Amino acid sequence: MSESALPKAPPRELIWGFTGAQSVAFALMLTTLVVAPFVAYPVFLMQVMCFAIFAMGANLLMGYTGLLSLGQAAYYGMGAYVGGYAVQTLHLTPEAGIALGTLTGAAIGAVFGWLAIRRQTIYFAMITLALAQFVNFFAVQDTGFTGGENGMQNIPRGRVAGMFSLHSDLHLYVFALVVFLIAFLFVHRVVHSPFGQVVKAIRENENRAISLGYKPAQYKWIVFTIAAGLAGLAGALNALVTHIVTLTDVGNATSGIVVLMVLVGGIGTIYGPLIGAAIIIAMQYYLASFSDWVTVIQGVIFIACVLLFRRGIIGELAAKLKLAL
Amino acid sequence: MTSSILEARGLSKGFRGFMAVQGVDFDIEQDSIHALIGPNGAGKTTCFNLLTKFLQPTAGTMRFEGQDITALAPADIARRGMVRSFQISAVFGHMTALENVRIALARARGGNFDFWRGEKILNQYNDQAQALLVDVGLDDHADTQAALLSYGRKRALEIATTLALDPRLLLLDEPTAGMTEADVERIVALIRKIRKGRTILMVEHNLSVVSGLSDRITVLARGRVLAAGDYATVSRDPAVIEAYLGSDHSGVDHV
């Protein structure tokens, strides 16, 4: 057998489930995020972190579970509306707002996920899309809650624990960075948990997992709910950052963008969603003057990505360096 | 018949009108090794899929340890102690050999839904997993990604993973197919070793393995039971010789 010539051992864990290379990457990420607000526009950076949280959830579904959802904006948008409503109308603290946004995303995700996971592949994707249309339809109605076409505006950022004002961008940046890091470590923990091991086994060979007594639908449902919760968290945080929630946030384009972020960054990698979010948000900022052409340019980049780096930027980098990132 | 661990009555499965399995009865005796043989396309794998509920039977009933299991989900069948392997090697390719066995052992924890805990908690099964790998001769490959193992070793890993659930009834679909002679001998020795306290139902094409191991044999052809009994009885049965050799009556041993 020639198998002895192949790499035998998987990468060893260094600390808290991170391999050596991942720990270095984490230190790099942390340094960058701490220094970045002094050299770049903080609101831009905060939006990157919001979308990175959103994309990390989508990546749990797409990359780690093998489920493509085309309706993630439903959870993101509803998280944003509820989070915005909580701080603006209920005068709750920002942390309570994002907690409620998270719960909203997770609750809707639990119901929709329960309906969707009974189907496979493209049928699953279509059901998630159809269910998201319901939410979209609800948001368009000017019920006084979502504000319909006007959306929700002038959402205050409030004070953490009723004391520390998040009014300045830098203060909110610290808050957003902490939330992002918690979400990042949480996702990493889910992947490297006993649950994550079963999910991996199911993705590798679903029938074999069933024959060992595991029921895949239960795991897919939990992952779906977690991904929707992260989407709700991201939406609520973004509502604080931008002061507004609009119909775009629950729209199909947003569902498409988060899939794009995962693919561009690197599906099934830990750092891919952040890189994907940074690239796509940067494009939206710097190509804003091209107005409608942004979508076309995004489409071209997407096609180029699929053709040139199938594994996404982090995925290709990891493959080149023979590391897990 | 009271010592049957598994009984099937009138088991049938149609695929769009084509009857792959038709009116099959089984009685698998407790602690026996029962071989299911028959030409390609006879319906052996389909029977496995029915017995483990990976397919829903068109008709028929099944009882495992006296209880009706016809309506159970496949994962529930496994939980009751009736665990199958697959004809096409089924390992978790991007997990190490040790992790493959461990994920089966971890069933003892239940569903492993704790996504907030570190996977280190699974290390409690490392010793047990390693012992199972030793049993199947994979002790040097514990840290190898399963996808990189040779074919024979993948089959051995599957058996180790199946044994990790400590099943009372094992269903092995062609455990030695495509193996080198040395690998076949190792698997036969392994089956002899693990049979204590267990019942084994196996599909097997290698007739020397069948004759050496099995207490009883059921011959399937075109979805029906052609003959059942011990090796001597079955191999002399004219219908079996006919099915295997057409009109040439030179005996099963020469196949």
Ligand SMILES: Nc1ncnc2c1ncn2[C@@H]1O[C@H](COP(=O)(O)OP(=O)(O)OP(=O)(O)O)[C@@H](O)[C@H]1O
């Ligand atoms: N899902 C399916 N849909 C349609 N036909 C099927 C399906 N599964 C099996 N069959 C057919 O049923 C018959 C029995 O197949 P089965 O796989 O059970 O045979 P087998 O005895 O295991 O054969 P082999 O020795 O080649 O493994 C074959 O004719 C096969 O083509």
Ligand SMILES: [Mg+2]
């Ligand atoms: Mg078969």
